[in-house]
Amino acid sequence: MNKESIKEFTIDCFLSAAECNAQQEMSLPLLVQRLIDVSTAHANATGIGYDRLLQFNSTWVLSRLTVEMERLPSVNENYSLTTWIETLNRHFSERNVEIRDNRGKAIGYARLVWVAIDIDSRRPADLSPLLDSVETSAKDCPIARQTRLTPIGDPDDISMYRFRFSDIDFNRHVNSTRYIQLILDCLSLEFFDKRRVAGFEIAYHNEACYGDIAEVRRKGDENAQEFEIVRDDTVCTRARVRFSPRKVVN
Amino acid sequence: MNKESIKEFTIDCFLSAAECNAQQEMSLPLLVQRLIDVSTAHANATGIGYDRLLQFNSTWVLSRLTVEMERLPSVNENYSLTTWIETLNRHFSERNVEIRDNRGKAIGYARLVWVAIDIDSRRPADLSPLLDSVETSAKDCPIARQTRLTPIGDPDDISMYRFRFSDIDFNRHVNSTRYIQLILDCLSLEFFDKRRVAGFEIAYHNEACYGDIAEVRRKGDENAQEFEIVRDDTVCTRARVRFSPRKVVN
Numbered sequence: 001m002n003k004e005s006i007k008e009f010t011i012d013c014f015l016s017a018a019e020c021n022a023q024q025e026m027s028l029p030l031l032v033q034r035l036i037d038v039s040t041a042h043a044n045a046t047g048i049g050y051d052r053l054l055q056f057n058s059t060w061v062l063s064r065l066t067v068e069m070e071r072l073p074s075v076n077e078n079y080s081l082t083t084w085i086e087t088l089n090r091h092f093s094e095r096n097v098e099i100r101d102n103r104g105k106a107i108g109y110a111r112l113v114w115v116a117i118d119i120d121s122r123r124p125a126d127l128s129p130l131l132d133s134v135e136t137s138a139k140d141c142p143i144a145r146q147t148r149l150t151p152i153g154d155p156d157d158i159s160m161y162r163f164r165f166s167d168i169d170f171n172r173h174v175n176s177t178r179y180i181q182l183i184l185d186c187l188s189l190e191f192f193d194k195r196r197v198a199g200f201e202i203a204y205h206n207e208a209c210y211g212d213i214a215e216v217r218r219k220g221d222e223n224a225q226e227f228e229i230v231r232d233d234t235v236c237t238r239a240r241v242r243f244s245p246r247k248v249v250n
Numbered sequence: 251m252n253k254e255s256i257k258e259f260t261i262d263c264f265l266s267a268a269e270c271n272a273q274q275e276m277s278l279p280l281l282v283q284r285l286i287d288v289s290t291a292h293a294n295a296t297g298i299g300y301d302r303l304l305q306f307n308s309t310w311v312l313s314r315l316t317v318e319m320e321r322l323p324s325v326n327e328n329y330s331l332t333t334w335i336e337t338l339n340r341h342f343s344e345r346n347v348e349i350r351d352n353r354g355k356a357i358g359y360a361r362l363v364w365v366a367i368d369i370d371s372r373r374p375a376d377l378s379p380l381l382d383s384v385e386t387s388a389k390d391c392p393i394a395r396q397t398r399l400t401p402i403g404d405p406d407d408i409s410m411y412r413f414r415f416s417d418i419d420f421n422r423h424v425n426s427t428r429y430i431q432l433i434l435d436c437l438s439l440e441f442f443d444k445r446r447v448a449g450f451e452i453a454y455h456n457e458a459c460y461g462d463i464a465e466v467r468r469k470g471d472e473n474a475q476e477f478e479i480v481r482d483d484t485v486c487t488r489a490r491v492r493f494s495p496r497k498v499v500n
Contacts, residue, residue, distance in 0.1 A: 017286075018290065022419065022420065033268050164435040185416050210439040
């Protein structure tokens with residue numbers, strides 16, 4: 001693969017029946033996992049993956065994510081993800097992803113902010129060693145940059161959850177996609193039969209670990225909901241979900 | 251693809267970092283999802299998939315599964331699954347899967363029993379219409395057939411769980427892999443640091459739905475554990491897990 005083609009990196013995927021949600025489409029947690037997968041694969045292919053960061057005792061951490069979807073891939077549909085780096089500076093990398101359907105039509109876009117942290121101190125690490133290795137792309141990403149997710153104030157309801165074995169990822173923290181399941185699970189099956197996720201934004205502030213007990217706080221209406229996941233008065237994540245009505249099938 | 255090659259059907263997969271468990275290997279629920287995926291893909295490729303069964307108002311349901319693994323695929327490893335049908339009769343299909351690692355070495359085998367049920371009555375359907383369409387393979391599957399999973403008796407402990415939006419699959423029932431997460435989550439992170447899943451057997455008896463409250467009953471020791479998931483005195487699944495000590499890395 002030449003330098004030009006590595007500026008933009010594509011993976012092809014297939015949505016199996018067993019991977020679908022109750023509405024026979026791709027679930028939001030799986031979409032986010034695929035966004036992380038394509039980011040990781042591109043970073044590995046261009047020599048700036050986890051292995052490279054380990055050389056200066058650092059690791060990549062997803063800090064912020066925003067995604068806008070016209071629709072989600074359906075059961076048995078091929079889809080593809082194309083990613084590119086928009087900017088990289090000492091502090092973070094801004095990476096974008098275009099999601100295309102089985103006919104090659106763009107059906108959504110995502111913006112991810114990745115930071116590096118020191119493995120021992122868990123404090124931000126300096127990305128300067130990578131600055132010469134990275135080629136950015138000017139490909140257009142037609143969705144707005146992340147906004148600031150502010151405290152949600154008094155929630156409409158709170159649910160409690162204790163993190164267990166299946167929630168923990170290869171870094172020994174709660175899996176990034178697991179928080180998203182907890183968020184969606186505040187809402188009912190009937191809610192998702194009438195509404196689909198059109199926009200999603202999440203900020204990862206602090207990591208949670210095995211055994212931690214989290215409060216999942218929710219506030220909003222049928223058009224938009226805000227969430228906070230908190231452990232011991234520490235905010236782990238804040239998120240905002242925007243919904244669109246589904247077309248009624250008669 | 252000619253008839254001969256369709257007798258045995260292979261998919262190639264890659265285990266991304268985001269898909270790994272805390273021990274940086276493939277999780278058991280993901281393995282089971284891939285076993286279902288390869289079964290579905292093979293059935294579709296040979297014209298006996300969900301679409302064909304819909305013609306006589308039926309659908310495929312996974313009834314029993316047993317898997318034996320020498321090891322699980324590791325982070326960033328390519329692996330493949332090859333499946334074939336051992337027998338098909340009016341009542342069920344016995345399908346096997348060989349799991350191979352990135353060097354093509356077999357690292358495990360699975361046996362799956364699929365039944366057809368009528369979509370409305372949820373009662374067993376007759377597979378006779380398929381008998382002429384299916385070619386079986388005599389490829390060897392060197393693990394024992396399923397045993398009968400009997401009631402576990404008095405459990406060592408019981409945990410409760412209410413099924414939520416993310417637990418529901420495209421058939422509007424609890425996802426087959428979700429039960430497996432509930433089972434593993436009865437055990438601690440530390441347990442899995444010392445022990446890995448070497449053998450797993452599950453029987454799906456009755457479906458659970460959104461909002462159902464389940465009891466997860468566990469009994470066993472560090473070598474083997476038995477589980478029952480029950481709702482309203484109805485057994486949804488029974489399972490048995492065999493563990494092997496992990497090699498200690500000094």
